[in-house]
Every structure is written in structure tokens, then in C-alpha cells.
Amino acid sequence: MAKVTGLEGVVAAETDIGLVDGERGHLIYRGYWAKDLAVNYSFEEAAHLLWYGSLPDGRELAALQTRLRESRKLPEQVRLLLDALPKTLPMMGVLQAVVASLATEEEAVWPPKVSQAERLTALLIAIIAYRHRSLQGLAPIDPDPELDHAANYLYMLTGERPNPDHAKALTAYLILGMEHGMNASTFSGRVTLSTQSDLFAAVSAAIGTMKGPLHGGAPSEVIAMLEEIGTKDRAEAWMRNVLENGGRLMGFGHRIYKTKDPRAEALRIVTERLTGGDPSFELALHVEETAIRLLAEYKPGRRLYTNVEFFAAAVMMAIKLPTELFTPTFTAARTVGWTAHMLEQAGINRIFRPQSTYTGRMPVFGD
Template sequence: MASVTGLDGIVAAETELSLVDGKNGVLVYRGYEAKELALHNSFEEVAYLLWHGELPSTEALNASRKHWAEQRRLPAELKAVLNLLPLESDVMSVLRTATSVLGTISHQEAEWPLDFERILANTLMLPTIIAYHYRRSQGLTPIEPDPQLDHVANYLYMLTGTVPQQIHVKVLTAYLILAMEHGMNASTFAGRVVLSTQSDLASALCASIGAMKGPLHGGAPSEVLHMLDAIGNKENAESWLREELKAGRKLMGFGHRIYKTNDPRAEALRHLMTELAAEDPWFDLAIHVEKVAVELLNEYKPGRKLYVNVEFYAAAVMRAIALPTSLFTPSFTLSRMVGWTAHLLEQTSCNRIFRPQSVYIGALPVSLRNRS
């Protein structure tokens, strides 16, 4: 039996949730191009689409927003545990612990198939958990959710204590929509594997968070941020990038394992930032750096077809809204929670335990070596 390292190219499940077409640069969420959803829809609308299979009506959306606003607050039992965690704890470890605690206090271990209200509660409390721990780690008082704000605006408000600028809400919403779902990636697969044993929601989500924590999967676009900081302004872009390529160093934010052409997520963010470039110098710089970098990559690495990826523009978004680098991966996680839970719901609808094979390559006992 031939082995495939990392299960690369192996189909593990059928899904109605998303199409990731790297050859043609297409990302589809349930029949809609993700880049169009990111430009024209709210976080709440796209979450509803992934969970329920259709965009909400106006009435359903209004009801959902009211319901969401009611479920953002953390239960006292969870706050008590968060208050015991060391302030220097990394946020992803805090999210893993908090998710486990939520499973304990809500008795998730007894549910099969999954209860959607538990899914919703985990999704809606995640930003509050991030903001709660972050503010405590900075010596600040945690801020309660504002029911008048939407999901993304409320997240920024809980972090800073200030109602955010609409431009920042708009670009962060677009990024978070584009990060919601991306096929059978490592964290999604981890969650589905755990749930396929008929385990509980908390266990599956802890597995997903654990996978996301790894730098090869949920690694933040901080190195892109360092690159943009080092370039500083448009006038320095060509000389700085050319020196990097001459030295044989990689330009961060270019190239992708899946997308062999333009990353549709980067396209959407570029389009949005082009509209807003006059309002934020970081958007203007990012657009210029991409243009120059692609030209230089074609010059120095002809035929490689290296294009900008979503991490490049994610860095520009995070820099514009002044989000600390320690919150990059947790912010990615609060978005991908929607995709994970949509996959978990799908797994319960057609469950079969995952049981791949392995190929033994170790030594054999003497008694077995001569067998044909």
C-alpha cells in the first residue's frame, strides 16, 4: 500500500460547505463566492449561511442579531476559572481551557447529535473570552459586551473600550468572513476526527483550537507586518524588496500551498483597501508593495507564478486597527469557529468514525522476515 505523507490529496469527506479551488483561485461558501460575501455581507449573515445553508431573510437576521447580543456574556463559573489563569498565559491556551470549561458547565458530554444552541454559545463567547483575558493581561478591567454593536464591532470595543471606527469594522469584517471556512484544513479535520467518535462538542473544539495554535497552521501574519514596517513608505519599497530577493530571502505574504494563482481572499481585501486607501496610509502602502513585489518576483523568479496570499493583506488589516500581534491567531480562531462548527454539524449528519491506515516501515522479528 502506497503511503501519502500528511494525507496530501486524499479525500476524507464530502462537504456542502466550501469549495477550495487552488488551480483557478476560487473559494466558494455554499454556492456563493467568498470574496463577494466579504465585500457585501455581515459576519452574522455569512455565519448563518454556513450553519443553515442559506442567507438569512431580514426577519431572520434581525432575530439572530438580538439572540447573539444576549449570549455574549461569560457565565460566572467561566470568569472564575479565567481569573485563576496566569496573566502571561498565551491566548490560544486560554481559549482551549475556556472551551473545556464551557463543556463542563453546560454538560455537553451528554449531547449527540450536537445542540445548535451550544454551538452558538461557544461561537459568541469566544471574542469575549479573548478580550477578557487580554485586558486582564494588560492590567485593565475587562469590558462587558455592548448589545447595540454587531459581532465584529463589539469585539473591537471589548478590546479597547472605545466604539471602533466604521472603516476598521468594515475591513476586519471582510477579513474574518474570508477566514471563516477553508475546506478540510488541519484544525477542521482534527475537530471532525474527534467528533466522529461521538465525542462531545467541547472535545472536538479543543482539538481544533490545539491544531490552530500550531505555527504551521494558525501562524499569524506577523512576519508580513515586520516587512511592511521595515519598508516604511512607498519610496523605499522597490529598493528594500530588491535587496531581499538579491540575498535569496523569501518575501513574506507571497505564494500559497493551495492557490497556484491569485488567492481570492487576498483579491477581496485588496479591492476593499483600494477603496479605502485614501483613509488609511497602511492600506495604500500594502497595495503599492504588492504591485512592486509581484513585478520583482517575475523578474527574479520567472515562471514561479508567485502571487500575494491572504496573510499579506491580513497583516495590513491588523496593523491598521492596531491589533496586538498576540491577538492575530486568536482573532483568526474566532472567525474559523464558524467553519469548524458548521463542519461538526455536517459530521453528525453522516457520521462514520475516521480510521485511516498506516504503513509499517520498522523491523520485523526473525520469525517473520522470510515470509513471502
């Protein structure tokens, strides 16, 4: 029997939440194309779909917006903890610690509740913004009740009401980051919850998995590549040099998607609307076109296309998000999907208990 390492190809659960089909380039959230949700719907609508199984009507949307708004203000005990954590602790470690601390005796209940998922999602952007401003020596910004989730995140980071186009681009990014099947962090969270641990412990475990560089990738390397290329006339020579020396073009290829990444397609549409005519975006489009042609030449048959990180870089550059906040922001988005999976796990729960193959020495048996 062939060895299966890393559980690759092993089905660990059935789910109604999302489908990732890398061969066809499909990403589906509960029967809807994720790219359509990103382009045409709000963060709150997509979150409602994942948590409750349907897009909200007007009444349901207004109620969810109210609950998120009421949960976005940081409790005093969370502020005290954030102030007490060492300044040298990276943001992902901060999120892991603070989320775990929310599991008070009252909150550490089984089964988990969707209201907990809502509160945690609302709190995460406030936690990131508070910590970021604190490290810069700036006063915290309370959320604005008139702004939606993505716009409030930008507002709490900067203290300025964001450009609506920037908020829309960030919304698309957050929606596309919500869910991606049984990835490492989602599996980690479901495994933790399957022991009947609480939702906060499970999300904390998922954050610990996300912060690993093999999973919680960020578009910072794409930004560095675009900045080094600099101009359209340098693009082909620069990329040929990288490929001829065995290097990798950042933002192209994906372990799962063997055709166009649907998340990249959606972000391309949103970013084009956002920055049409902007020189930096025109450079990104030219680099994408040139890179796909060169990859087909240098790596025939590999089916390497633009991945989500390439156009995520364009969005991050447009909204001027600091690089150290890329993975935490992705985490804030994925919390919606994580908690949807945890709620699903609780409904059909059986503890995960895989087997392993012993490869060590055996003791010497007596006669």
C-alpha cells in the same frame, strides 16, 4: 505505489460547506463567492449561511443577532477560570482550556447542536477581550447590545465604540477566515467529533491544531516587512536584496492558490475603501505591485501572488489590533467553519480510522 504523506491529495470526506480551488482562485461558501460575502454581507449573515445552509431573511437574521447578543456575556464560571489560569499561558492555550471546560454534563451531548455553535462563537470574542484586558490590568468591558459581532469585539477590547469603517474591515476579515476546506484544524475537529465526542472537545482539538505555526499563520511578519521597507523609494532595492540572498517576501505565495488568493482580493477592496489615501496603505499597494513583478523575474513559473496575510496586515494595522491577538482573532472567525463541519460530520458520521505502513523491524520467527 507512491507514498502519500500527510494525507495530501486524499479525499477524507464529502462536504456541502466550502470549496477551495487553488488553480482557479475560487473560494466558495455554500454556493456563494466568499469574496462577495466579505464585501457585501455581515458576519451574522455569513455565519447563518454556513450553519444553516442559506442566507437569512430579515426575521432569521434578527433572531440570530438576538441569540448571539444574549450569548456574548461571559458566565461567571468562565470569568473565574480565566482569572485562575496562569498569566504566562498564551492566549491560544487559554482558548483551548476554556472551550474544553464548557463541556459540562448538560452540554456534552451527541449529536451536537447548532445552538452550541452559536453560543461558542459569541463567547470566543468575549473570552479573548476579557483575557487581554485582564493581562493589561484593565477592567473588563461588557458587550454593547447595539453593536454587531465585529464591532463588539473591538469595543470589548478597547472600551471605545469603533470607527464603522474599522468594524467593516474586521467583518470582512472574519468572514474570509470562517472557512477554508479540509485544512488541518478542520480535519482535527472532524476527527475528534467522529468519535462521538462533544462539540466543545472537538473545537478545543481544532484550536490546538490552529496554534501550530505551520497552520495558524499571522500577518505580523508582513507588518514587520512593511515597517522595515518604510517608503516607496526603498521598496524595490529592499526586496531585490531579499530575493538575491535566498529570502522570502512575506505575504506572497500560498500552498493551495496558484493564482490570486480571492481572500486577498476582497480585503484589498475593503482596505482600499477604509484607508484610501493613507500613506501606509499606499506603501502596501506599491509593495504588492513591485513584489509581484520581482517574483515573476526571480522565480519564473512559480505563480506567486499576494496571499490573504498581506492585506490582513493592512486591516490589522488600521484597527490597531495587538500582534498577540492575530491568531486568536483568526480562531474566533474559523470557529464558525469548524462548527459547521462538525454539525455536518455528525449527520453522516463514521469514525475516521486511517491506516499506517509499518516500517519497523520484524521479530525473528522460529522454524
